[in-house]
Amino acid sequence: MLKINELQASIDESKILKGLNLTINPGEVHAIMGPNGSGKSTLASVLAGREDYSVDGGMVHFNGTDLLDMDATERARAGLFLAFQYPVEIPGVSNINFMRAAVNGKREHEGLDPIKGKDFLEMVKEKAKLVELDGRLRNRSVNEGFSGGEKKRNEIFQMAMLEPKLAILDETDSGLDIDALRVVSEGVNAMRSPDRSFLVITHYQRLLDYIVPDFVHVLVDGRIVRSGGKELALELEERGYDWIKEDALA
Amino acid sequence: MMDLAKPQVMDRPTKSVQHAATQEKGVAFVEALDRIMGSARSAYDEVLSSLPVPHRRVERWKYTPVAAWWSEVKAAETATVAAAGCEPNPIPGLDAYRMVFVNGHFDAAASDLPVHPGVVCMPLSQAPPETLQAMDAQQPEHAEWFAALNGKFASEGMYLRVEKNTVLDRPILVHHRCTGEGSVSFLRHDMVIGAHAQVKCVQWSSASEDAMGAVNILTRASIGENTRLSLDKVQDEGGQVKHVAFEDIRQARGSRADVHTVTIRGQWVRNDLTFRIDGEGSHAELNGIFLPLDGEFVDNHTTVDHRVAHCTSSENYKGILYGKSTGVFNGKVFVRPDAQQTNAYQQNANILASDQATMNAKPELEIYADDVKCSHGCTIGQFDNEALFYARSRGVGLEAAKAMLVHAFIGEVLQGLAVPEVRLEVEHRLAEKHQWEIWSDHPDNES
Numbered sequence: 001m002l003k004i005n006e007l008q009a010s011i012d013e014s015k016i017l018k019g020l021n022l023t024i025n026p027g028e029v030h031a032i033m034g035p036n037g038s039g040k041s042t043l044a045s046v047l048a049g050r051e052d053y054s055v056d057g058g059m060v061h062f063n064g065t066d067l068l069d070m071d072a073t074e075r076a077r078a079g080l081f082l083a084f085q086y087p088v089e090i091p092g093v094s095n096i097n098f099m100r101a102a103v104n105g106k107r108e109h110e111g112l113d114p115i116k117g118k119d120f121l122e123m124v125k126e127k128a129k130l131v132e133l134d135g136r137l138r139n140r141s142v143n144e145g146f147s148g149g150e151k152k153r154n155e156i157f158q159m160a161m162l163e164p165k166l167a168i169l170d171e172t173d174s175g176l177d178i179d180a181l182r183v184v185s186e187g188v189n190a191m192r193s194p195d196r197s198f199l200v201i202t203h204y205q206r207l208l209d210y211i212v213p214d215f216v217h218v219l220v221d222g223r224i225v226r227s228g229g230k231e232l233a234l235e236l237e238e239r240g241y242d243w244i245k246e247d248a249l250a
Numbered sequence: 251m252m253d254l255a256k257p258q259v260m261d262r263p264t265k266s267v268q269h270a271a272t273q274e275k276g277v278a279f280v281e282a283l284d285r286i287m288g289s290a291r292s293a294y295d296e297v298l299s300s301l302p303v304p305h306r307r308v309e310r311w312k313y314t315p316v317a318a319w320w321s322e323v324k325a326a327e328t329a330t331v332a333a334a335g336c337e338p339n340p341i342p343g344l345d346a347y348r349m350v351f352v353n354g355h356f357d358a359a360a361s362d363l364p365v366h367p368g369v370v371c372m373p374l375s376q377a378p379p380e381t382l383q384a385m386d387a388q389q390p391e392h393a394e395w396f397a398a399l400n401g402k403f404a405s406e407g408m409y410l411r412v413e414k415n416t417v418l419d420r421p422i423l424v425h426h427r428c429t430g431e432g433s434v435s436f437l438r439h440d441m442v443i444g445a446h447a448q449v450k451c452v453q454w455s456s457a458s459e460d461a462m463g464a465v466n467i468l469t470r471a472s473i474g475e476n477t478r479l480s481l482d483k484v485q486d487e488g489g490q491v492k493h494v495a496f497e498d499i500r501q502a503r504g505s506r507a508d509v510h511t512v513t514i515r516g517q518w519v520r521n522d523l524t525f526r527i528d529g530e531g532s533h534a535e536l537n538g539i540f541l542p543l544d545g546e547f548v549d550n551h552t553t554v555d556h557r558v559a560h561c562t563s564s565e566n567y568k569g570i571l572y573g574k575s576t577g578v579f580n581g582k583v584f585v586r587p588d589a590q591q592t593n594a595y596q597q598n599a600n601i602l603a604s605d606q607a608t609m610n611a612k613p614e615l616e617i618y619a620d621d622v623k624c625s626h627g628c629t630i631g632q633f634d635n636e637a638l639f640y641a642r643s644r645g646v647g648l649e650a651a652k653a654m655l656v657h658a659f660i661g662e663v664l665q666g667l668a669v670p671e672v673r674l675e676v677e678h679r680l681a682e683k684h685q686w687e688i689w690s691d692h693p694d695n696e697s
Contacts, residue, residue: 048643076645088640092658101654102644109645141658142640158644 001026001197002047002067002166007058008222009046016042018222019058024166027194031208032201033233034219035241040201041085043219044170047199048082049075063165076102077109079165083155083172090142095154096124098142099161106162127160131187149180156187167191168199173207185210205237220248269305275320276303276395283403283434286325294391294402301395310394313578313610314549318492318518319464324432326353326463331360334429340454340486344671346423347371349408353428353463354435356406368416368447370409374438377409385440389470389498394522397496400468404438407467410451414444414474421450421669426465428456428491433463438470445474445502450668453483461489469497475529476504480668483521486514486679494520503529510667511538513548514679520549527554527561527589534563539660541680544573544604553582556589563593568660569600571607572684582614583624590619596626601633601659603652653686 002024009017016039024030034040046053047060049072060067067075090098103123104114115123124138131153143151152172159167169188173181188198188211200211208216208230216232217224220241225248226232236244280298283289304311328334329352338350338360349371350360356373364371374382391397408424428435443449455465465487473479485493493516499507511521525534540548554563569577579598600609613626633655641651657677667673680686 050639071648072639072642073645073647076643082643084640084643088636090634090637090640090655090658092661093654098641098644098646098654101641101646101650105645105647105650162644 001028001063002199003059003061005059007046007060008056009042009053010056011042011053015056016053016222017046020219020223022217022224024197024199026197027192028215029192029198029200029211029213031213031216031233032199032219032224033203033216033236035245038219039222040219041170044082044085044168044199044201047075047168048072048080073105076162077106081159081162081164081167083152083159083167083169085171085174087143087146087151087155089144089146091144093142094139095142096138099124099158102158103161123161128157130160130190131156132183133157148175149177152176152180152184153187156184160187160191165195166197166199168201170201171203172200173202173204181207181210205233208233218244220245223248267308268302269307272303272305272316279320279323280399280402282323286323287403289403292402294398297392297398298395298402301392301398303395310551310580313576314520315547322432323434324430326355326430326433326435328353328429329355330357331427334427334458336427336456336458338425339423340425340456341423341452341671341675343674344421344423344452344669346421346452346669348423348425349373351406351424351426351435351437353430353433354406354437364418364420364422366416366418368413369418370411371422372409374407374409374440375405377440381409381411381442382440385442385470385472388472389500391468391496391498394496396466396494396520397468397522400436400438400466400496404436404466404468406436407438407440410439410441410443410449412441412443412447412449415446416444417448418450421452423452423454425454425456426467427458428461428463428465428487428489429458431460431462435463435465437465437467439467441469441471441479443471443473443477443479446476447474448478449480451479451481452669452672453481455485455487455493457487457489457491459488461487461491464492465494467493467495469495471497471499471507473499473501473505473507475502477502478506480508481510482667482669482672483509483511484514484672484676485512485516485519487516490517492518495522497523499523499525499534501525501527501529501532501534504531505529506533506535508535508666508668510663511536511550512667512676513538513540513542514676515683516542516546516548518547520551522551524553525555525563527556527563528558530558530560532561534561535666536563536565537663537666538567539569539663540567540577541570541656541660541684542572542575542577543683544575546575547577548575549578551578551580551582553584554594556583556585556592556594558588559590559592561589561592563595565596566663567598568663569598569609570603570656570659571600571609572603574604574606576607577609579609579611579628580614581612581626582616583626585615585617585619585622585624587618590621592619592622592624594622594624598628599659600630601656602630603633650686653681653684656684656686
């Protein structure tokens with residue numbers, strides 16, 4: 001599904017990723033944890049194709065194609081989805097028209113005609129149920145005036161609409177209360193399948209109680225310094241990151 | 251009370267700002283028009299010679315190069331839409347009364363004049379001279395050279411008189427078509443609208459793809475008490491047409507006037523709106539959008555003159571400038587000493603879609619009353635990169651994402667157009683001009 005080899009990336013000439021390796025197979029859920037500033041969100045941005053970052057070395061293959069060769073639109077159409085840490089507000093563009101343009105973009109890529117209005121609305125209704133997204137929010141401007149929890153539910157709704165092959169959740173748990181965390185996690189879990197993979201980026205173990213990962217990786221200073229199973233997250237919760245940093249330096 | 255001795259927009263500029271070389275060009279232009287039109291001397295000749303022909307040192311024309319106007323003028327050969335090969339009504343689905351003009355000539359066969367109790371609507375050339383003289387006396391065009399030019403040369407246009415309490419059942423579409431090379435079309439639309447009446451008017455200016463002429467339209471409206479007038483003004487002129495338009499609107503007590511100016515296409519466009527609010531409890535609404543492509547020039551000058559108390563005005567102009575295009579916005583709000591409790595709002599927001607585009611924006615508020623609320627905002631920015639990336643990360647193409655942001659940006663002004671069919675056609679044509687696909691699958695368009 002995704003193969004990252006010695007990835008190096010920087011922003012404004014400061015190096016953030018310093019040779020990162022990661023392989024994700026179909027159906028797997030990987031969690032990336034790490035202290036502030038270790039490069040977690042940079043990894044998400046670079047994979048999604050944010051142009052503020054420059055890739056200085058390494059390779060990323062996504063289903064056999066060179067991901068770094070594609071622009072953000074092409075990556076999304078090829079089946080990569082990024083749930084934003086801070087979803088963007090777009091005043092004047094209704095959520096529903098936004099999604100329609102997105103769905104039709106994907107369909108165009110697949111050689112399909114634009115979706116019919118009726119089919120689209122049915123799809124919206126079905127997917128919105130998954131994250132209990134209010135009808136009101138569907139018709140409002142994208143994320144405008146949404147609460148933190150509503151924004152994150154909207155991200156998962158969009159993910160459900162686009163049915164990606166690989167979904168990257170960038171600190172989707174930040175700013176969520178317990179109820180919203182449960183709803184969002186259930187939405188994600190409902191989408192788990194043998195041919196869909198997830199990369200879950202988080203600070204806290206809490207999210208991983210709900211979205212149980214197959215693998216946990218620890219990112220320190222732009223590199224993955226330790227990988228393990230879901231029990232690694234529990235260990236981090238208990239012991240913090242310092243011991244791993246020390247191990248990594250040693 | 252403050253003295254209003256300082257120069258005002260309503261005053262006649264003096265000879266002192268004339269620029270000799272430009273003045274000569276203007277005089278030669280008038281003489282050429284005299285020859286073509288065989289026009290007699292009029293009271294406006296004196297006005298024309300006393301006014302400065304616009305040049306860069308006339309403040310109101312600082313960013314508006316008029317040199318394009320001094321090309322050779324020719325009499326127009328085409329005078330009907332049948333000969334011009336265009337539709338009398340450019341707006342699909344619009345059920346409206348219609349006055350059609352081609353190169354400044356009235357096309358009777360293509361027109362469908364209102365037959366409605368309380369409404370007199372006819373070509374200006376057939377209007378009783380005394381009513382026109384009355385209008386001229388009341389709203390003389392003495393402030394601007396191009397308007398005075400219209401005063402002298404316009405012999406055609408719409409004359410509309412609406413009696414009090416008349417609610418017109420359909421909009422009146424005034425369509426002007428410009429064709430050919432070197433023609434200069436003058437139209438004057440005079441409207442006198444009685445108390446408690448309601449009128450919707452659509453002015454649509456079109457041009458053939460090979461048109462290389464000039465258009466000068468002056469609209470004068472006198473609006474009675476508690477009357478409502480809306481004017482949707484759309485400029486979609488292909489070719490290389492120069493277009494100058496003046497609106498001179500006088501409002502009586504409790505009236506409301508809306509002017510929406512949409513510039514879809516135009517090589518050189520100057521819109522110059524003046525609202526004079528003479529009666530308390532009135533509202534003036536003026537909104538506009540302009541999206542010039544490479545090489546196009548669009549200038550919107552507006553003046554709202556609050557002369558009496560308890561009135562409101564609201565202004566919202568939005569521009570998106572592509573390629574090497576140039577835009578101008580100058581919004582003057584004038585609050586006179588007696589205009590207490592005025593609430594005036596002005597907003598002008600612009601997006602530079604290219605780093606070679608230029609926007610000159612200037613809000614001008616002159617406030618001489620002390621108990622008023624006047625707010626204005628002016629921004630010039632770029633596309634929101636965060637929003638673009640967000641849309642692209644969902645698989646929306648870059649151009650489609652930009653189109654989406656543009657639609658959102660101008661949406662509030664589009665929604666304000668008085669006639670829904672005009673809004674739909676404007677959206678359609680903007681999408682066509684800019685090759686946007688996104689609007690075609692707008693769910694609103696499917697019902």
